Amino acid sequence: MSQLTPLIDHFNYFTTIFLMVAGLYIVxxxxxxxxxxxxxxxxxxxxxxxxxxxxxxxxxxxxIIDPRFQVYSNPLPHVLILTAIVVGVATLALGxxxxxxxxxxxxxxxxxxxxxxxxDE
Amino acid sequence: MTISLIQMAxxxxxxxxxxxxxxxxxLFGVVILAGIYSFLMASVMILIDAVDVAMTEASVGAGISxxxxxxxxxxTGSKExxxxxxxLVPLFVAAVTGGALIWGTFPLPRFGVxxxxxxxxxxxxxxxxxKDHKMPPNVVTAVLxxxxxxxxxxxxxxxxTAGIGVMLLLxxxxxxxxxxxxxxxxxTA
Numbered sequence: 001m002s003q004l005t006p007l008i009d010h011f012n013y014f015t016t017i018f019l020m021v022a023g024l025y026i027v028x029x030x031x032x033x034x035x036x037x038x039x040x041x042x043x044x045x046x047x048x049x050x051x052x053x054x055x056x057x058x059x060x061x062x063x064i065i066d067p068r069f070q071v072y073s074n075p076l077p078h079v080l081i082l083t084a085i086v087v088g089v090a091t092l093a094l095g096x097x098x099x100x101x102x103x104x105x106x107x108x109x110x111x112x113x114x115x116x117x118x119x120d121e
Numbered sequence: 122m123t124i125s126l127i128q129m130a131x132x133x134x135x136x137x138x139x140x141x142x143x144x145x146x147x148l149f150g151v152v153i154l155a156g157i158y159s160f161l162m163a164s165v166m167i168l169i170d171a172v173d174v175a176m177t178e179a180s181v182g183a184g185i186s187x188x189x190x191x192x193x194x195x196x197t198g199s200k201e202x203x204x205x206x207x208x209l210v211p212l213f214v215a216a217v218t219g220g221a222l223i224w225g226t227f228p229l230p231r232f233g234v235x236x237x238x239x240x241x242x243x244x245x246x247x248x249x250x251x252k253d254h255k256m257p258p259n260v261v262t263a264v265l266x267x268x269x270x271x272x273x274x275x276x277x278x279x280x281x282t283a284g285i286g287v288m289l290l291l292x293x294x295x296x297x298x299x300x301x302x303x304x305x306x307x308x309t310a
Contacts, residue, residue: 026143034151038152045159045182049166053169065258066258073170079265081174083272089186096193100196103197
């Protein structure tokens with residue numbers, strides 16, 4: 001266990017950063033608005049992992065009080081991320097409603113086509 | 122040991138699903154992959170003791186988000202066209218950001234150590250208070266509803282505002298569809 005632990009903690013952070021950067025790449029590089037919102041979701045979820053990873057204590061258990069356990073993982077990041085998840089789905093719904101309106105107005109949800117139309121008019 | 126290996130395997134699968142999401146051009150496939158991603162993330166969260174967050178992620182991230190995304194695709198179409206712009210600049214921005222972030226992780230404390238700074242601040246007080254004052258045995262519930270109740274109030278305000286926004290944006294949709302249908306034969310929106 002102790003041999004592998006340094007590798008594990010770095011692996012956790014490295015994966016988190018990979019997910020974050022992948023989300024950022026999708027948001028910048030892809031023109032489709034639904035795909036952009038999915039990329040934003042990936043970015044957001046990687047932040048959840050970034051918050052939750054330091055809260056874990058290796059010998060600890062989930063923060064539910066029980067006489068059989070003494071060490072509990074940190075409950076505070078869990079509370080913050082619960083809030084973040086729910087707010088995240090609210091903003092996702094708002095973004096998708098905007099996408100539906102854009103699709104009604106322009107007949108497309110590809111950013112490049114919308115920009116091209118703006119230059120023509 | 123076993124748990125660490127399971128955790129590493131799950132994280133690797135998360136990375137693989139992310140690559141698949143980037144490469145997938147069919148939006149239906151993207152949404153389903155995003156659902157898989159959420160379930161994998163929920164499994165990782167259980168391994169790092171965040172059981173409440175895992176339940177929320179599985180129900181909200183993999184449930185509600187998938188339904189909302191599928192509904193949007195039903196209204197807008199599921200084909201993503203290959204982008205005309207070059208992908209070099211985004212790749213460069215992503216690589217630089219990733220490098221800076223990895224550089225930033227070096228001074229962070231080691232994984233799972235009880236003495237790190239995060240476990241020294243308010244968390245022990247929350248745990249002790251919950252024990253002393255006969256609060257709900259689940260400390261996350263106690264913190265969410267009691268110690269940090271104002272946060273939760275703000276959260277519900279945000280959800281309320283977002284709900285109103287969605288209603289306002291989609292309110293006139295049926296009426297507009299009808300008008301379009303009358304003026305231009307069949308509705309095209």
